[in-house]
Amino acid sequence: MLRRLSSTLLAASMFAGCGGIETEPSSEQVAPASVESQQAPLLTTTDVDVAPECQGILTFVNTSTYATLDQFLPSNVVTNLVNRRATAPFTSLADLSSVALVGEARLKQIEGGARTRAFIGANCTGIFDDVAISQDDATAIVSLVNTISDSELHDVLPDAWNGAANLLNLRPFTSAPAIANVTGIGGVSFRNIRNAATLSRPFEALAAALTAIPSNGSYGAVMQRHFDWWDVVTANHPYSQGGPTCFGLEPSSVPYGAYIRPNLANAAEVRAEVNSTLAYVNASAKLPAGVISAGLANLDARIAGRTFKGCIFSYADDPWSSHSVAIYVDTVNGFSVMTETWWAE
Incomplete structure (x- = not known):
């Protein structure tokens, strides 16, 4: 499983290659924080990789100008994103990750841009192991992992038994990011945990x-x-x-x-x-x-x-x-x- 990049590394890479030229009208949408904060929290109820509170991440990529995206991403990544969205808007993190040069680090940079530009707020905890979770999702995930039985956890993670054992040995946890960071927990297993915690x-x-x-x-x-x-x-x-x-x-x-x-x-x-x-x-x-x-x-x-x-x-x-x-x-x-x-x- 890929480890989280430190804030220092993100800051250092966030502006690498920036300074691209504006190539489209500057009619991007901006979601003011005051509007976002008035929206009622929602628990994710379907097997998607973007929680309702985090949909602004996709809106940010789909509607921001080249120059805005270039403030948070390398120019070659921005070019790839803009060229791809011209054919169809992005609908998921998996969709974003299918674009050349967009991996875990770039997704975190996109999240940072969406948060800075108020497309998402505190109700979106962030992207972890290729899943964007809400604050409610995060609370449910922590509660489940801290209380789930040994047998159920191994059934939820049938292909990540080492990860399940590590979770059992390291709990209690206080945050969903800490759970995502556990050795043996990757994108599939973290999503399985989210689903077990929220979908039923x-x-x-x-x-x-x-x-x-x-x-x-x-x-x-x-x-x-x-x-x-x-x-x-x-x-x-x-x-x-x-x-x-x-x-x-x-x-x-x-x-x-x-x-x-x-x-x-x-x-x-x-x-x-x-x-x-x-x-x-x-x-x-x-x-x-x-x-x-x-x-x-x-x-x-x-x-x-x-x-x-x-x-x-x-x-x-x-x-x-x-x-x-x-x-x-x-x-x-x-x-x-x-x-x-x-x-x-």
Whole structure:
């Protein structure tokens, strides 16, 4: 992973090769800081590389004059950017990075120019590992990394286990840039962490609301988005009701006594399990319709076309009750859902 450049190096390189000639009308857009500061913060809700609060970075590159860009970038880089945007405006950081000579250092210089010219403000934390995050994103990322379980973090970072181990060893963190700077965390893994922290908030709200439904002591349900699936599956209970049925697990992760189902779970199975859990506690009569519809729409967006590993099992802590648990974990990005229903005599 590329390391962050120090402010000294950035300052030294920021003006290298500057002094280009104005080649277009000076009708660039300027977003005053006072206007930006009045915009309500938004948590990034889709898998994009520019948070809503940071869109000004793209606007800065798309609308600034050659002379303005030349104040922050080498002239040959400005020429490449201006020539490319003449064919189509830039729509993402990946789009910007596809231009010759635009790498991590140039992206930080572009961010600096956008901030200096008030296209972005304090609500945009900045660009880290090729992802522009908002202040709200940064807060969510820090909270997730400081609290996430070992098993979930490794599922979120399936190709960066060294990075996951380093995060676990170095936490707690106080900033998202510090997380991005950890050895083993690069563009893909940092974006995976951002996605895990921000993309499922409506479903998390639904899960929390369902779990908070008061029980009459005879039955109830729990739904979770973040949990340690290994601890849940391997927990000891006085009255075991047989080993779990598991699917898609690595051989080293299969719990003792588990039956291995050959097929992975799909979106339909996950949705059916969530629907069943909602119906079990009559959630439609106890929760706001908007919370349910928003949560299920968010769930559908996160599971569409995906495959899941997991386990399904039952247990009891005494002879007069029973619990049924279903766990699903996306095999690529670690998005996870756990449902648990119970009854007691």
